[in-house]
Amino acid sequence: MASISPDAAKKAPPPVIAARQVVKHYGRVHAVDGVDLDIEPGELFGLIGHNGAGKSTLFKMMLGLIPPTSGEIRIAGTAVTGRGFRAVRRRVGYLPENVVLYDNLTGLETLQFFARLKGVAYSDCPAALEHVGLTHAAKRRVREFSKGMRQRLGFAQALLGKPQILFLDEPTNGLDPEAIREFYAILRGLRAEGVTVVLTSHILSEIQERVDRLAIMATGKIRAVGTVQALREQMDLPLWIDVRIAPPDFEAVRAVLGQLPVSAIEAHDEHVSVRCARDAKMPVIEALATLDGRVLDLHVREPSLEDVFFGFSD
């Protein structure tokens, strides 16, 4: 690999997806209302929002399926509509939400149909089926597929032609927990190859530990963008510390906790849960450490993405 000069290393690579002041009006409804967003190459990016928040509309504009009322979206430096659209589309894989594929085709025929449209060789199709664990269903008709199998087939379709950017709308809908784990394992593999992945989900707990960054959307605007950790810090939501105490020392420890900068104490059996601000976390833990031996165990509960999310969208 060529050596990188210090200047170049400092400079961030150009965003693979760049949205500038994107607006979409449907009559009086402002579905998307001035969105600026940069998604970096090789990122696993989550787009979160309630139904009607505008994320599907933004998604469709990124894909060039609907034109923005104003503003511009570029993918790898090229406008998504207009002359360069075919080149852009060939670099993109898309899994729509709740897609119903063609019942009368087999798994393999479905992929072959989309392969032809994408200009991908038929010989790539069996590998795509294998990638999502559907080799056994290559010759079965989609009519007989379960919901999860249909979703996997849709994902295989999105992977055809090794796209550099994947748009996945609620990709884990209908997948069981095991399949969801496999799905994210595939995404991690793709990210390792430098593929940029943008996905939406309403199951926040599922994606919060899995995406690199996420954007929270509400009423057509991006309310916050960043890593889960950065968003938590930005919100400065209180966290909980669960403490397990040996029963004879219960009251003594409670008294110590009562003198600390905590906002709530809940006691049940031999557990005490303490709520405190983020900057009080270390002082509380240090105070507990001085109670040598009387604290049996300690567990810090960070605010969940739901807390962060509802904090921003309220």
Next chain:
Amino acid sequence: MEIAQVATIAGKEFWDRIRNRWVLAVALVFTVFALAIAYFGGAQQGAVGFRSIEFTIASLVSLVIYLIPLIALVLGFDAIVGERERGSLDLLLSMPITRFELLLGKYLGLAGALAFSTVAGFGLVALVLATQLEFNALLHYFGFMLSSVLLGMAFLSLAVMVSVFAADRTRASGMAIALWFFFVLVFDLLLLGALVVTSGQYGGEIFPYLLLANPADVFRILNIFALEDVRTLYGLATVFPAALAEPWLLGLVMLGWIAAPLAIATWRFRK
């Protein structure tokens, strides 16, 4: 435009109709009707058996003018709205394909299926009758087949236009049936009514041209002007001036009826 993309979409539509035996079923319907008309069409007059190609074609025209528009409208009304409703339209449009290529591919694939059924269904009858027909009669019969294909193409074009405009499949089917009622049943009655109400004083000259505003009438004129014996059997179309009844001219009008709804559909689909 990339022909390969059009061909991919068209190929899928065509083979879907072959695989689900749609083409076979429609071809059989045509064959059975055509044979029944050819051999039993004169039964009212007490004669059973093949009489003449003129009367056979005249009877077939009366049948086909109802049947083919209906089949074409049913075939095409959900071409786009069906994809939209199942959620696969966005996926198709995210491919490296333009909206026009998608629409044209849909149309050509369905048109191929309809044309294949028409030619196979009526062609089989031509083979059966071939031994009893002169060359000229066969020519007439092929003219009938060709015009039937054009009639199907025109109504299929209308159907695809409906499939772009309609918000859902239910409305699309309603619009398709309404078009069938209008062009096949109501249109001639309206013209006749207008002629009677005005006592033929107004619009006598433009009246023949108004017939061109209905692909079903164009089909009728195309066929009956080739058949001297039966021309008088047809009410309205007989007022059509012979000078305009050139097959190539009427063929062009039919092509216009294929192109115009597709053009409107493309305009709307791109919006």
